[in-house]
Amino acid sequence: MQRGFLSQYFEGVAIKRLSAVEVNTSVSNQHEFNGSKALRNLLGNDRRTYTARFLWLSGENEGITAEGWVTWYDARENHPRRSEYRLYFNSNDAMDQAKADDMLLVAKRPNEEIYMIIVPASSTLENQLVWLFGLGEVGFSFNFQPIDDGHDPEVDFAVRYILEEMGIEIDELDTDRLDTVLEPYLNIGFPTTSEFSSLARSTIRDVSPLDNPDDTLLKWMEQEEKLFKRLERHLVARRLRDGFENQEETDVEGFIQFSLSVHNRRKSRVGYALENHLEEIFKAHGITYSRTKVTEYKSKPDFIFPDIGFYHDLDFPTARLTMLGVKSTCKDRWRQVLSEANRIQKKHLLTLEPGISENQTEEMMTSNLQLILPQRLHDTYKPNQRSWLMDLNSFLRHVRDRQ
Numbered sequence: 578m579q580r581g582f583l584s585q586y587f588e589g590v591a592i593k594r595l596s597a598v599e600v601n602t603s604v605s606n607q608h609e610f611n612g613s614k615a616l617r618n619l620l621g622n623d624r625r626t627y628t629a630r631f632l633w634l635s636g637e638n639e640g641i642t643a644e645g646w647v648t649w650y651d652a653r654e655n656h657p658r659r660s661e662y663r664l665y666f667n668s669n670d671a672m673d674q675a676k677a678d679d680m681l682l683v684a685k686r687p688n689e690e691i692y693m694i695i696v697p698a699s700s701t702l703e704n705q706l707v708w709l710f711g712l713g714e715v716g717f718s719f720n721f722q723p724i725d726d727g728h729d730p731e732v733d734f735a736v737r738y739i740l741e742e743m744g745i746e747i748d749e750l751d752t753d754r755l756d757t758v759l760e761p762y763l764n765i766g767f768p769t770t771s772e773f774s775s776l777a778r779s780t781i782r783d784v785s786p787l788d789n790p791d792d793t794l795l796k797w798m799e800q801e802e803k804l805f806k807r808l809e810r811h812l813v814a815r816r817l818r819d820g821f822e823n824q825e826e827t828d829v830e831g832f833i834q835f836s837l838s839v840h841n842r843r844k845s846r847v848g849y850a851l852e853n854h855l856e857e858i859f860k861a862h863g864i865t866y867s868r869t870k871v872t873e874y875k876s877k878p879d880f881i882f883p884d885i886g887f888y889h890d891l892d893f894p895t896a897r898l899t900m901l902g903v904k905s906t907c908k909d910r911w912r913q914v915l916s917e918a919n920r921i922q923k924k925h926l927l928t929l930e931p932g933i934s935e936n937q938t939e940e941m942m943t944s945n946l947q948l949i950l951p952q953r954l955h956d957t958y959k960p961n962q963r964s965w966l967m968d969l970n971s972f973l974r975h976v977r978d979r980q
Contacts, residue, residue, distance in 0.1 A: 582732060583710075583728075583729050584725045585732070586740060590721070591682075591722075593718060595675055596717055599677075608666050609663045610664045610681075612651075612664060615721035616664060619685055624649065627647050627691045629647045631669050631693045633675070635697050645669050647664055648664075648666075666693060679696065680706070682696075682706055694743065701930070701937065705932040708739075708932050709740075711728035733795075733799075734798065734929070734953070735956075737802075747806075755807045773850070777804055777854075784796050786858045787862065790973060792951065794854055795951050798929065802847075809839070816835060855880070862977065865883045868880055872918045879903040881901075895921065895922075898979075907926070915944055925967075926941075948967065949966070951969055
């Protein structure tokens with residue numbers, strides 16, 4: 578295990594595609610998978626029961642998590658010459674969502690906890706997990722991949738993103754330095770989104786928005802994410818220590834409202850942060866733009882180039898107009914940008930979501946939407962997708978040429 582790398586969070590994984598027999602309760606109600614050499618590499622040869630976390634992940638904010646256990650055993654352990662290993666799991670809501678052809682990931686964590694993760698076939702989540710764990714083709718038999726044997730990526734932006742999708746809490750390595758930066762805010766709470774983005778940029782060295790905008794954007798976003806999560810931890814811990822009491826009764830409603838405010842702040846902040854950092858990069862490159870100005874029917878695209886005045890000037894050539902939508906994650910929301918800025922036929926969309934499925938990117942191409950990602954995230958996509966993707970630096974040249 579190496580801190581700051583994937584092996585800090587997982588020791589190894591076994592992966593397979595589920596068959597109809599394995600998910601059809603009318604055929605089999607045994608709640609178990611046949612063992613194989615791959616599972617034995619992951620779990621060993623001895624009978625053992627592990628605590629387990631079951632996750633079914635699918636689409637936009639869809640997911641079910643259940644706590645339980647799994648038992649790994651040899652059904653013929655008393656036979657002198659034959660072995661028949663099986664992985665038994667308790668029934669739960671997450672596993673009940675599984676369908677034929679879905680991908681099952683069995684992952685072992687350093688604390689001996691087992692993760693059982695189900696994701697739909699050919700989905701973005703499948704692409705992300707296959708890339709994260711360095712796996713090849715997913716077949717109907719288990720395939721084993723150790724983490725520390727030639728594949729142990731550093732927890733950079735893409736790895737962090739996928740781990741958090743799995744509900745993994747990232748252990749920051751530089752908490753003392755983060756706390757020093759955040760000290761002025763510990764007693765006053767969160768600053769404005771623009772102030773927080775500025776703070777993140779000012780505390781990152783060795784970046785150049787002019788020479789390397791792609792890496793700069795990722796480093797700024799990662800730094801803001803670290804600062805936000807660290808400040809949130811301090812402020813939430815203090816609020817929990819204060820307790821939720823109202824006239825000597827437990828203030829359940831107060832606790833619920835506080836929890837919702839934490840959740841909503843997490844969701845809304847990321848999009849604003851991404852726009853803030855992009856705006857700073859546009860300024861560094863001398864690019865003119867308008868941010869969230871009305872085009873038609875009260876639509877407010879994230880960015881219009883050269884600016885909204887030229888957009889509404891019908892004598893200005895449409896070929897020199899550019900629209901950029903910005904979504905930290907696409908999920909199924911990318912279609913929203915298609916109805917914005919009717920004068921512009923080809924839309925551009927920048928995202929930080931790694932490994933979007935081929936089905937989604939093919940639909941984007943058909944819809945005349947160009948996807949933009951920082952160059953480092955292109956590696957999370959399949960080879961036949963990468964030639965179509967645009968990086969941020971290329972987009973900046975594209976906009977400059979039109980101005």
